[in-house]
Amino acid sequence: MSDDKTLHIAVIGSGGAAMAAALKAVERGARVTLIERGTLGGTCVNVGCVPSKILIRAAHIAHWRTESPFDTGLSAQAPVVDRAKLLAQQQGRVEELRDAKYAGILRDHPAITVLSGEARFLDAHRLAVTLNDGGERIIDFDRAFIGTGARPAEPPVPGLANTPYLTSTSALALDTIPERLIVLGAGLVALELAQAFARLGSRVTVLARSRLLSAEDPAIGEAVETAFRREGIEVLKQTQSGRIDHVDGEFVLETNAGTLRADQLLVATGRTPNTESLNLESIGVTTAQGAIRVDDRLRTTVPDIYAAGDCTELPEFVYVAAAGGSRAAVNMTGGKATLDLSAMPAVIFTDPQVATVGLTEAEALEQGFSVDTRVLDLENVPRALVNFDTLGFIKMVAQRDTGRLLGVQAVAGEAGELIQAAALALRARMTVEEIGDELFPYLTMVEGLKLCAQTFTKDVTQLSCCAG
Structure with missing residues (x-):
């Protein structure tokens, strides 16, 4: 246990979950020792969300310069791709964000001590840290948080x-x-x-x-x-x-x-949790295929040890990791917070984008709901028509008797920009009739949600352009 009366929390990792846990814990009066064996910032900023979306954006621009729906009136020419320069731009932004959002914050925080090394549990209140510069430190803690993330998995294919x-x-x-x-x-x-x-x-x-x-x-x-x-x-x-x-x-x-x-x-083909070096089994922390089991308060099977992010069985999104980390910190410091993923939006950044929230039709039926569904092709969405890009659809799943929204799946250009509106509607337990009656700005893709909702009660092909 810690020597003074200030609650001492050991945080293993420095990615989205770990940083959220550390910052929320010190905000609530704890002191934190954060242990990172590699590069500060975890997957998202270093090798995940940030660099991948930069690459995808560059590729999107290259594609539009080569080919677009307006090529009959606009000249198109495939660009020369200098990947080395694109990579330098990409990594420059990664380094900026890592310093601004991770290293800089930790550097200036008096209540957080950072150790560079690999941690392993000795028991439910002690860690041994093998320091990167040599030697070992024993850390006594009141609570511990595991946010060690995951890495790409290697499938067992011969050769x-x-x-x-x-x-x-x-x-x-x-x-x-x-x-x-x-x-x-x-x-x-x-x-x-x-x-x-x-x-x-x-x-x-x-x-x-x-x-x-x-x-x-x-x-x-x-x-x-x-x-x-x-x-x-x-x-x-x-x-x-x-x-x-x-x-x-x-x-x-x-x-x-x-x-x-x-x-x-x-x-x-998937990711593997970074948990094998933590010595979890010997202290009673339950895992499944390496992923740490946590309850809705992010507590592991050992009372004073919590976890969140990709090293657990939670969905592998950085905003889920951060939400889990902050809620775990509340619970480690005497509060009561749960992680509710019933209205969790997800986006896949292909083109068209894929965006989902709530239940699919199959999931709703599996959970015993009597459902009603509608699929709106993008040919019926004015924004898609003026873009000359109508590949895709919006699907709504509703409870048959009440009309309450249960889920939305969308494939559309910029579908990620419309899904949060669906998430808020889901959280508010809105019905499709209520969504159809709301004001949506004309010539936006999110208007497709309104139109899809209206298809439960009317034929939207018979409406004027911006009819309410």
Whole structure:
């Protein structure tokens, strides 16, 4: 236990969950020892959200300079891609944000002590930290928070481990664009990067074990697949690799669809929690496939040890990690806070974007709801019409008897910008009739929510442009 009366909290990690926990804990009067074995900032700012969205944005601009719906009246010409300069711009912004939002805050905070090293639990109130500069420190704590994140997983494909394959981390650090790229995986990371590299000049093949975005409503994967094929990205569904080799500078994949070859192979088939070095089992912290089990107050199976973020079974989004970290800190310092994910929005930054919140139709039925659903094609959304880009849809799932909104799934340009309105409606337990009666600004994509809601009671094709 700590020597003085100030509550002492050990925070392991420095990403979204850990930083939120540390800052909220000191705000509530605790002192914090934060332990980070690698680079401050965790996945999001260093090798995840920030660099990937910069790459995706650059690729989007390259695509529009090459091809757009307005090419009959606007000249188009494929740009010359200087990946090395794009990478320098990308990493420059990463370093700025890491210093501003992580290193700088920790540097100037008197209640937070930072140790560079690897932590392992000795018991439920002591940590041993193997310092990066040599030596070891024993840390006594009152509470501990684990926010160690996750890393790209390596699937057990024969031969793969002996090849120089790319992960999402190393792909984002490439200073050249490969001529031929195979992407193993069909989840959000795989698809975001597949499309980005294709738009920057790679010939891309996506290998999906089942279908694209198999955890989502099937119509979502179908819409994204249509967009990919339209851009020349090859999609091989129901395809698995039995062996992968790297021969004479080339990847060779033996699959049930035949032999495939590429200059680079990106493996994006999931993530593995960074928990194996923490000695959790010996102190009674329960994990499942390495992911820490937590309750709705972010408490592990050991009373004074909490966790959040990608090292747990929570959804792998940085805003969920940060929300979990801050709520854990409230609970570690005597408060009572829970993490409610019933209205959790999610965005996949393909083009068109995929945005979801709440229950899918299948999930609602599984939970015993009697449901009513509507699907609005983007041909019925004025913003999509004036953009000359109508690939996609908005789907609403409602409770049949009451009309209460249960979930929204959208595939649209900038779908991520409309989903929070749906999340707020879901949180407010609004009905589709109430959503349909709200004022929405004309010629915005979010107006599609209003139109979709109105389809529960009327034929929106018979409305004037901006009829209420």
